[in-house]
Amino acid sequence: MAIVNLFYISLLLLLLLPLFLLFLLSIIIRPRPVQIPIKKRHVFITGGSSGIGLALAHQAASEGARISILSRSIDKLEEAKNAIRLSTGIDVAIFAADVRDFEAVQRAVDEAGPIDVLIVNQGVFVAQELEEQKLDEVRFIIDVNLMGSFNMIKATLPGMKRSRKDRGPGSISLMSSQAGQVGIYGYTAYSASKFGLRGLAEALQQEVIGDNIHVSLVFPPDTKTPGLVEENKRKPQLTSIIAASSSAMTADEVAKKALDGIKSGSFIIPCNSEGILLSMATAGLSPQRSYLMAFVEVVAAGILRFAALCFQWNLYGSIEKSRMQKN
Numbered sequence: 001m002a003i004v005n006l007f008y009i010s011l012l013l014l015l016l017l018p019l020f021l022l023f024l025l026s027i028i029i030r031p032r033p034v035q036i037p038i039k040k041r042h043v044f045i046t047g048g049s050s051g052i053g054l055a056l057a058h059q060a061a062s063e064g065a066r067i068s069i070l071s072r073s074i075d076k077l078e079e080a081k082n083a084i085r086l087s088t089g090i091d092v093a094i095f096a097a098d099v100r101d102f103e104a105v106q107r108a109v110d111e112a113g114p115i116d117v118l119i120v121n122q123g124v125f126v127a128q129e130l131e132e133q134k135l136d137e138v139r140f141i142i143d144v145n146l147m148g149s150f151n152m153i154k155a156t157l158p159g160m161k162r163s164r165k166d167r168g169p170g171s172i173s174l175m176s177s178q179a180g181q182v183g184i185y186g187y188t189a190y191s192a193s194k195f196g197l198r199g200l201a202e203a204l205q206q207e208v209i210g211d212n213i214h215v216s217l218v219f220p221p222d223t224k225t226p227g228l229v230e231e232n233k234r235k236p237q238l239t240s241i242i243a244a245s246s247s248a249m250t251a252d253e254v255a256k257k258a259l260d261g262i263k264s265g266s267f268i269i270p271c272n273s274e275g276i277l278l279s280m281a282t283a284g285l286s287p288q289r290s291y292l293m294a295f296v297e298v299v300a301a302g303i304l305r306f307a308a309l310c311f312q313w314n315l316y317g318s319i320e321k322s323r324m325q326k327n
């Protein structure tokens with residue numbers, strides 16, 4: 001009798017423990033969950049003339065947002081504007097500027113008017129072993145991807161803060177990459193630039209939470225865009241092999257995930273199923289606004305570390321194989 005009772009009591013405790021953890025997490029998670037509406041709000045997208053940025057502009061426009069896009073080439077901007085008008089009937093505002101030029105960025109932002117949702121998406125990627133890659137190219141990648149993002153945010157923040165009270169929650173999201181969650185062969189400069197965005201985002205979220213501004217980081221896998229076509233023309237074979245361990249997506253699919261993530265106020269936004277694993281395995285000290293996701297992260301931490309080590313085992317296997325083939 002006593003043994004049977006003990007059995008039921010342990011079973012009950014075993015069931016209560018996860019419930020208690022869920023309850024605890026629902027109380028402690030910070031920042032608190034938030035919804036970011038985009039309808040009738042000003043969404044400003046950098047790199048909005050091509051690939052993921054263009055897909056984001058299309059989707060946000062069709063959801064009733066007011067859109068501004070910024071990139072360098074005025075021809076590509078005009079083309080994007082016409083394409084969006086054709087498919088949605090909506091006119092987007094276009095701004096030709098290089099994100100590396102702070103004054104030019106500031107002028108564009110001032111002209112565009114207060115921004116509710118800033119999507120910092122511009123990016124360049126040239127995959128090459130560091131020994132081969134010229135320092136000028138390293139600097140170019142860091143300047144556009146990382147310093148360019150600082151320029152955008154610095155230019156946008158004052159206006160975004162000032163206009164918050166009567167306009168609801170603001171959002172700043174940054175387009176990283178799965179190569180910004182795990183370093184990848186051939187991406188020393190690119191991974192560094194994308195990892196950099198994470199530090200920027202984590203610190204910035206703490207600074208702007210009091211202004212009702214919410215930060216997101218998007219982590220796409222290889223995505224079929226004009227940029228990827230260009231990148232594939234000269235990419236180390238190993239980079240392609242390793243990147244292929246995460247299934248490729250279309251720009252529309254990535255844009256949909258990104259926009260849904262932004263609207264639900266997620267800090268980390270994965271895009272495919274490998275990305276969900278990757279995000280849980282690299283959750284670290286990042287904020288998590290969903291107590292359900294937090295629960296899964298806590299419970300799965302050990303096994304995910306094991307999966308990560310298996311991934312590294314596989315990765316170093318590919319490197320060894322390719323070295324043997326060369327010799």
Ligand SMILES: NC(=O)C1=CN([C@@H]2O[C@H](COP(=O)(O)OP(=O)(O)OC[C@H]3O[C@@H](n4cnc5c(N)ncnc54)[C@H](OP(=O)(O)O)[C@@H]3O)[C@@H](O)[C@H]2O)C=CC1
Nearest residue numbers: 047049050051052071072073098099123177222223225227
């Ligand atoms: N495609 C992929 O496989 C993946 C992409 N990403 C990231 O997603 C983002 C978008 O990539 P994707 O759509 O493929 O890229 P594309 O090359 O197709 O588009 C890049 C956009 O950024 C603009 N841009 C580039 N440099 C600058 C600059 N200096 N100043 C202003 N605008 C600039 C381009 O316009 P213009 O040249 O006229 O300036 C263009 O609008 C990037 O940050 C990239 O790192 C992440 C993971 C995977």
Ligand SMILES: CCCCCCCCCCCCCCCC(=O)[C@@H](N)CO
Nearest residue numbers: 125177178179221222243246281307308
């Ligand atoms: C815990 C186990 C996790 C297992 C899954 C790991 C998969 C990692 C694959 C990384 C792919 C990086 C693609 C970068 C794409 C990109 O940014 C370039 N195309 C440039 O734009």
